[in-house]
Amino acid sequence: MPLAVRLDHGDSRSLQFQLFDQIRSMILRGLLRSGESLPPSRVLSEQIGVSRNTVVLAYERLLLEGYIESRPSVGTFVSGALPETAIFTGTDGCRAPVLPAGDNENDEDFAVRVPRAQAVVNPRAGLTYDFWVGRPAADSFPIKEWRRIIDSKLRYAGARMTEYQDPQGLLSLRRAIAEHVGPARGITVSPDEVVIVGGSQDGLNLAASVLARHVGAFIHEDPCYQGAFYLFESCDLPSSPVPVDEHGLDVACLPEVNRALAYVTPSHQYPLGVTLSLERRIALLQWARRTGSFIIEDDYDSDFRYEGAPLTALRGLDDHGRVFYLGTFSKCLGAGLRLGYLIVPPAFVAAARSWKTLMSNGEPWLEQAAMAEFMEQGAFNRHLRRIRQTYRMRRDCLLHHLRRHFGDVDILGTNGGMHIAWRLPPGFPSAIEIERRAGRAGVGLYGLTTGGACTQTDHPRVADTLIFGFAALSEERIAAAIAILARVLNETQPTAEAREVVS
Template sequence: MSLPIPLERGRTQSLQEQIYRFIRDQILHGKYPAGTQLPSTRELADGLRVSRNTAVLAYQWLVSEGYIETRPGAGTFTRSVVSDTIETIERDEGLSARADKPAVVLKCTSPLADYGSGIRSQFDFWYGRADPRQFPTKTWSRLMWETLSYARSSLSEYGPQPGNLALREAIAEYLATARGFSASPDHILITAGAQEGLNIVTRLLVEAGTTIAVENPGYGAVATLFETAGATLLPVPVDGDGLIPDNLASHRPKLIYTTPSHQFPTGVVMSLERRQALLAMAEAINAYVIEDDYDGEIIYDRPPLAALAALDRSQRVIYVGSFSKSIGAGIRLGFLVLPPELIDWAVSLKSLASYGQAWTEQAVLAEFIRRGSFRTHLRRIRTLYRARRDALTDTLRDWLGPEGGISGSESGVHLMVRLPDHMPPAARISAIARQVDVALYTPEGAGTWEPGRRAADDRRLVFGYAALTPQEIETAIRRIRVRVDREAQEAG
């Protein structure tokens, strides 16, 4: 007796696996009911022209998974098993699309909806990228193994809902020395990046009709988030000192959203006077201030200004932190520092949304900060990114001349450029850049919220430079420059 197994030699799947799969599928589909006798391994091997060893190994595999059993002196028989797979049912897509179903009540778009799906350009100036080549892989993997070795029940049970205590303590210590304010670990909530922090704040405090002051131009994803909750957005102008709070008194927003360390997208650092004026205004109109400090630890030319939260005397600043720019966006770790009256509500919301953050990454990050590796890493990337910033500003000045303007280059991982009037608008430059395999972004393309602005005549570009080396930056700009010059010559 043999079995009709259609073996294909030379496939990546071994012969033994093909035999195992065939018999397993027959059993699962009821073709070999429980108690069916199978050929002996010798008969099977002869029938299929495979080695005896191959047949023995395939049977041992089936025995170990409980599909068959050998009865001494009697032979090999199939067992009764419960299928662990289900039949795929062909769906009629046309019918499904036409069917009457409940409506989606929240329709929104994310700036990252198709991020990573397309082919990236050779040189990509996307504004928020940290350099993948600088990820501290060695230390991270060492810490990963170490933390796993003492994980015990941490991976099999839910963790503390505000986040690992060790991480909250490490963050509190870091904030005290690097951002100038003391926060109790009890007021810190670990999140999946700044974006989740912003989402939690939105859900806690925003309802239909809530007025929120948002920097104009500002961060598009947060504006969208606020709008999904029904907020009325109040655009607030930004100048060289940051958000101008003067007109807030008449609108009395409940929340003021700002990026004081490095305004998105202009890159302006909010001056100390403006910080004080903003906090005074928030006190006067009884508003919360959301301080989005998404890249505040990356500074080049001067000591960091303490966070807005450091000047806050009435505990009305909600501080949003992130490790996306300093370590990498893929680790999805950030945090909120909340006023006492909000923390429990925020923890409950986070808990309801996800039952907490993955333990391993938190434990690794806690050790990374605690052992001083974060500081070392920051020092290293600041030096490296400063050289990139210098390469970009030098190359741009050389190209654009004195009429070109650059803002926001003192810190962070992006800057904004104003093109001189004699050059084509930013959208055209960006299109030309694509032709030479360079991705450049207009503020709109970089996810900027700017109500009423006409994109067609925009003369600004947002450059993220941290992920490109000085040589790559120079090559990319040279390519665009040559192409733009050639186009100008052909036109004139």
């Protein structure tokens, strides 16, 4: 049977390549089937009007890449077993091969599904003062120490920059993290249970990969951190919101499910800033055990505690392998590092390691090695002590100026973290309205849903709560921003009741 190839002498690609490409495409599309014979090179060359050598060279390449096989004295045939790698051999600038078409009948209905994702970069530009949540101060990054460590790591890197490393993460960093979370979070863990990830979001993905096949539902705080909610939404897990009050997740509302995954931020709830009480922590762990469920504990800003001792992490209270603990260096050092860790229950270590390999083959060696040294030398703890002090002063300053201008303000989340939530008094314009007006005056303020959270219910806090990320603003700037806010609110003519509290 003659082959339906058409070569173009005007094409910049060689005739031999065009021939190879078209035969390969016919094989991949199933137009030439396994075992089918190809015309002898002499016959094909006459048929398509090219030199025999052109056909021989094209056949040789098809042979080399495993698309065809030659049986001496019998002929040339389409290969019986196409190697996987042959399908994607796009070299010489060749066009991607046309893969077998599926059922095209529904093509018109086909639409690329774009999952929702949180805005990690503030979409609002041109603000003079910005309370965008979760940003450490730019000048807090320990540049000098980091540069020195990076330099010395590079000098002695040897083959570590060229070789793959353990996908679970550098042992020295996993060891340093295991030693850190003991005293800091009450978690006793072996470095074997630590997986280095590219920040919490990557850790959430890893936990989702490990757990999604074992659970039937996703349970989350309401309101909830968008990054977590959107991720589990994209896994198509049915979700169930559990309200948050001033003591954290309302455990009495946890559904009696069979094996679910619950995502929580117990240290400093995102976005309301409240801390989950010890009583509720214990009840949550009991629920997980009773229902065969697992918990992802996102401890994103627990390095900052200003009042009282921090409560032991859920993971530190868990004796039954129910808690995946997520830590990040995004808040205490910087989000640009993209470094964090997932502490997995012992039964999931092998799965997490395999998934991490499948997902990324591990995190960059240089940053891991630098972070390990930063922690081993004690520089990390020194850095934490320093910025904790700075952030505490900024928090105090923010509270002082809110009280000065607005009286007895109802604020949540003051005892730790990098943001607070202000529940507006009755009579004030809605959070969204204040956000809009403050924005026009150059002050970036955020409500719950514009500040990286979402709710699945008609949550009352959405209308009356503003969140302020204070860590990145100096005290002078905080004072100036709150003075502008007071002016803006005075101009908005709040009701008589509200006017009493606006100085």
